[in-house]
Amino acid sequence: MPVLGAHVDSSGGLHLSYERAKAMGAEAIQVHPTPPGFWGSPKLDENRIATFKEAAAKHGHPPFYFHAVYLINLAGDDPTLRQRSESTLAGYLKAADELGVNGVIFHTGSHKGAGFEARLPSITEHLRHVLDRADPKTAKLLIENNAGLGGCVGAKFEEIKQMLAALDNDKRVS
Template sequence: MNIGAHVSTKGGLACAPARAREIGAGCFQTHPTSPQSWRPIAGDDSSTEAFSQAHRDAGSLPHYFHAIYLINLATPKDGHREQSGKALVDHLQWGERLGASGVVFHPGSHLGAGFEVMLPAVISVLTQVIEETEECQVPLLLENNAGSGACIGRSFEEIAAILDGVNSPRLRMCLDTAHVFASGYDIRSPEGAHAMLNGLNSTIGMERISLVHANDSKADLGSNADRHENIGDGKIGSEGLSALFQDPRMACIDAVLEVPGMEHEGPDRTNINRLRACAGKAELG
């Protein structure tokens, strides 16, 4: 398990690797484009080269892309679903060129139509994305959500239905600890954390988990609210997080912080060290 963080791309994507290195991250995640804009990635040769150089200079840490928030694969509107699929193809192709270890995405909302009703359309668009990016090795990582409104992917059963429907080794899962807690999985105690992992393993299978978003939660258990907190300061707390991150089933999965940070400037060295402590790793100086 590499303990890392989401880092800003202010000044350009090529600025991200050094930022990760500076806070002691062992892996990192970025939004390669503005998460609220459909504008496609401008992945020209010079920006690819600039990133690759900066990435090597900072020690070639494993890195992940987080796709834009506008993606909705479950919407009943065909045009929006197609546009969402195109955005994922774009992320995967650029991720391939930059050696990304995965592209994380939020599956979206059925907008009241119902999960079962929209499931075939979700499976169809994802299958098409995988087919259109045959030449890519980069996996797509479907992230669980906090369960608000009509969002899909609120339970392991819903995620398993999507993963099984697409049935590609390139469609995998990203587990967000704050979302799983807010959607009703009580991971505050070692018993609860182990029970959650048992459920995850029996529905989805640990071998299909590629990444963890390591976050404490400002929101209560089952509140369906998506509010991240610094490690140990939230409603989950260090005991549950420690049991989770020291479980041998998590040993090969990278972890990325998406916490507010002590100075509200995003993940920082303090949170890296708190998470390292949870995972039973030596703290950094």
């Protein structure tokens, strides 16, 4: 039987997303744990971790995913932006792993006219750095397609397939 999921409001605490999803009839949850238009990774402390894990257990541990900020761009030519993107994405993945969240959904960004093939080595390098920095035990990175506007990477499934192949089909990335 298919699992129905929803993007759920996480204001007031990630743990509240479970009740909100249940009220909607959702069986899988996606949240923005931080504002999607601002830099930053989820900030966790022992109390937040415990509260989240209690809520997850109470609701039977349904599939739960973070959606990373929209500012991430691992494909552009600005090294400062790529480093900030890498750091933010690694922070998301670490937080997801600490909480037992299934994964982090993200967009790889825009090549800004350089072309996908030209940027693929850089994207791959930065994704490897993210995985090395976060060293996730269970959480995965999930590359989400883009609408295809203005040089977006991942607008074609073939591009996502090539990124996964360039990462040697690392099981920590889908």
